[in-house]
Amino acid sequence: MQDKYYVGAYWGPRQETALECARRAELFFHMLARCDPTFTQWYGAGRGSPRELPGWPVRPELKELESLFLKGRNRTDVGREVIEDLGFSRIVWNAKKEATEIHLTCGGYSPWGGPNLCLLYPPRQGAVRERLLQAPVLAEVLTSMVTAWNPDYAMAGSSQMVDLVEKGEFEVRMGWLMYLSRRLGNLPPLPAPVRIEPVGALGWLLVLSPEPMTASNPEHVAFTARVRELLDRAGLIERPEPGPINE
Incomplete structure (x- = not known):
């Protein structure tokens, strides 16, 4: 059975605003873009996204990332009220097929909530996977996460x-x-x-x-x-x- 590899960074409660999380994410995506050519463009979910694209393009710029996090606030099932101490959660990816996914949860400060985290899942097969699953490349990815998120x-x-x-x-x-x-x-x-x-x-x-x-x-x-x-x-x-x- 083929191993399922991933890269993950974890940190405890840390109250941060959407803007503060966006600053970290901006640095992360800029550093990540140096690790592999496929890490220069990311996409997110949203109604009406262009069919020819994997989703809505996400530019790694401060204001756009802040808006992205604000849309990803955790809310109650009833009434859809914002749960402030659970922070923000978003998922982005970079292709329709053989995509790399990034899962972000940040700004959470509830002692009972799950950890803040940044997870990167490589494709399950293909040339990109082979490039990523090399120690020097993974070290760059890991260093990008650590530098930006301080886990x-x-x-x-x-x-x-x-x-x-x-x-x-x-x-x-x-x-x-x-x-x-x-x-x-x-x-x-x-x-x-x-x-x-x-x-x-x-x-x-x-x-x-x-x-x-x-x-x-x-x-x-x-x-x-x-x-x-x-x-x-x-x-x-x-x-x-x-x-x-x-x-």
Whole structure:
């Protein structure tokens, strides 16, 4: 079975306006455009979008992104009232077929809500997928996310690998590539071939292997689990459960 790869960045409650989220998104999309030629044009949902296009074109400009987030406010089922502390959620994509999707949830500050996040799903097949699933390219994508969104942690890897090595619901997810914010603590010594690179003053990028890591390879699974254990001993894996700050 083919691994389903994705890139994800996650952070806790952070109250931000649609404009503040748009500033981060603008930086993210501009940095992302350098990672692959297909990352220069994005589309979103909306009534009456041109049939010849994948959706309504989304320009990565501040005011347009602010408007996009305002349209993506979470609302109650009854009365359609805005739920302020759940922030904003949007999905964009870049093609009709073999599309890359980006899911954004930001500006949320409810202690009970889900995490703020930025997820990128590569196509399931094709040349773009092959280009993206290379460690140097994924490192660029991950660095773009981290620089723009300043998450607590981020990863690039397969959902199957996460399922195999994850031990709790509230923990840092392990991936082929990972990012850990300095807010979480200090890195312990890690075994070869793990490569560690700083991401400015924000945190560290960890590349567990120069080659793609798959859940179907027992050696890859064992090594990922080993790195997880070392990070867990250093207090970098377990995350607090959602709940009131003063509980």
